[in-house]
Amino acid sequence: MKVLVIGGGAREHALCRSLSLDSDVNALYCAPGNAGISEVAELRPVDALDGEAVARLATELGADLVVIGPEAPLVAGVADAVRAVGIPVFGPSAEAAQLEGSKAFAKDVMAAAGVPTARSYVCTTPEEVDAALDAFGAPYVVKDDGLAAGKGVVVTEDRAAARAHALACDRVVIEEFLDGPEVSLFAITDGVTVLPLQPAQDFKRALDGDEGPNTGGMGAYSPLPWADPKLVDEVMESVLQPTVDELRHRGTPFSGLLYAGLAITSRGVRVIEFNARFGDPETQVVLARLRTPLASVLLNAAQGTLHAEPPLSWREDAAVTVVIASHNYPDTPRTGDPIEGLAEVAAEDAPEAYVLHAGTRREGEAVVSAGGRVLSVTATGSDLAQARERAYKAVARIRLDGSQHRTDIAAKAAEGR
Ligand code: AMP
Ligand code: GLY
Numbered sequence: 001m002k003v004l005v006i007g008g009g010a011r012e013h014a015l016c017r018s019l020s021l022d023s024d025v026n027a028l029y030c031a032p033g034n035a036g037i038s039e040v041a042e043l044r045p046v047d048a049l050d051g052e053a054v055a056r057l058a059t060e061l062g063a064d065l066v067v068i069g070p071e072a073p074l075v076a077g078v079a080d081a082v083r084a085v086g087i088p089v090f091g092p093s094a095e096a097a098q099l100e101g102s103k104a105f106a107k108d109v110m111a112a113a114g115v116p117t118a119r120s121y122v123c124t125t126p127e128e129v130d131a132a133l134d135a136f137g138a139p140y141v142v143k144d145d146g147l148a149a150g151k152g153v154v155v156t157e158d159r160a161a162a163r164a165h166a167l168a169c170d171r172v173v174i175e176e177f178l179d180g181p182e183v184s185l186f187a188i189t190d191g192v193t194v195l196p197l198q199p200a201q202d203f204k205r206a207l208d209g210d211e212g213p214n215t216g217g218m219g220a221y222s223p224l225p226w227a228d229p230k231l232v233d234e235v236m237e238s239v240l241q242p243t244v245d246e247l248r249h250r251g252t253p254f255s256g257l258l259y260a261g262l263a264i265t266s267r268g269v270r271v272i273e274f275n276a277r278f279g280d281p282e283t284q285v286v287l288a289r290l291r292t293p294l295a296s297v298l299l300n301a302a303q304g305t306l307h308a309e310p311p312l313s314w315r316e317d318a319a320v321t322v323v324i325a326s327h328n329y330p331d332t333p334r335t336g337d338p339i340e341g342l343a344e345v346a347a348e349d350a351p352e353a354y355v356l357h358a359g360t361r362r363e364g365e366a367v368v369s370a371g372g373r374v375l376s377v378t379a380t381g382s383d384l385a386q387a388r389e390r391a392y393k394a395v396a397r398i399r400l401d402g403s404q405h406r407t408d409i410a411a412k413a414a415e416g417r
Contacts, residue, residue, distance in 0.1 A: 036357025051081025327402025
């Protein structure tokens with residue numbers, strides 16, 4: 001199988017790494033990719049948001065499967081453009097990707113499907129905003145309706161700040177605050193059959209102890225030893241299958257990766273948000289634990305034949321990923337700094353620990369930072385404590401001027417807290 005992966009972050013590096021280890025895959029391309037991905041896939045330049053260009057590239061390469069990593073191309077209809085030239089795509093149509101692209105659409109689907117989520121109002125005027133803020137009280141949760149790369153959500157005790165964020169957006173969803181730990185649960189679907197992956201937890205805040213600003217995600221781990229073993233079955237039944245069924249009944253079947261961001265509240269599981277693609281950095285730990293070869297599962301999802309797949313098989317291992325971010329992330333990150341120590345990790349710590357690249361590029365012989373999140377240092381172990389120790393040992397070998405990382409990824413879970 002010839003596979004083309006679209007995107008260039010650590011999620012796509014994790015996908016490419018898994019696909020490169022899959023004997024069903026005899027040619028692997030990534031566009032645009034990054035410095036790390038170039039070690040496992042052949043890179044091609046492309047504007048990932050240009051559906052025609054991606055379709056042309058897939059045709060030229062003779063791709064049997066295109067896997068779209070990030071949300072922006074999905075919302076822009078890139079999967080539709082590739083499907084239109086007859087090539088199977090892993091990733092939803094633009095219409096189905098509205099599940100991530102519009103919070104209001106997602107709320108409407110959940111209401112129709114009876115999926116448990118925070119009570120909410122969609123607001124477009126200052127009067128509606130004030131009424132909604134007063135209806136729920138503090139802490140206030142205000143979400144930009146559209147795609148905002150993790151920056152559209154404000155959770156605050158400060159009514160003035162909540163109001164200011166709401167008025168800065170065209171349309172917002174204001175909702176009830178959900179307490180309790182968060183879980184990311186991914187499912188692969190062809191629009192009918194739903195195959196859940198193992199749950200993971202992401203660390204969204206920049207600083208240790210969940211302090212500091214929201215980010216795209218600073219680390220992740222899987223499995224979740226504290227979670228109810230019935231969680232996956234419960235979420236399948238109450239969230240994933242009803243959502244997939246609802247979208248199919250609307251005539252906009254969702255195929256690809258359905259990501260449920262969940263809060264485990266005292267009153268039960270609630271959906272915080274849906275995403276229409278693999279999460280980053282959770283994918284790095286989930287794929288580290290997946291034993292089933294990935295390519296045929298993704299192809300079956302793309303072709304509507306997922307019912308033919310046996311249940312996924314998982315390693316007993318735990319996995320931890322620690323994100324190394326640039327100086328000043330998540331504000332305007334500094335880029336162009338040389339990254340050292342990658343060869344040492346490869347020589348000393350592999351295969352249990354390895355470095356997945358996010359914002360990196362090659363400059364002659366050097367690898368330099370090229371984005372906010374730069375690397376996802378990932379490790380497996382017999383339990384979370386061992387995976388953590390291996391990941392942080394590898395993190396310590398990496399030298400990137402001004403870089404930052406959290407030191408407490410999976411710490412509580414590893415200690416059984
Ligand atoms: P989202 O972009 O919807 O994932 O939101 C980003 C983060 O904001 C989530 O991971 C949560 O930590 C937080 N958040 C979103 N919605 C709520 C809510 N209703 N209650 C509490 N926290 C929330
Ligand atoms: N890890 C959060 C996300 O991918 O949106």
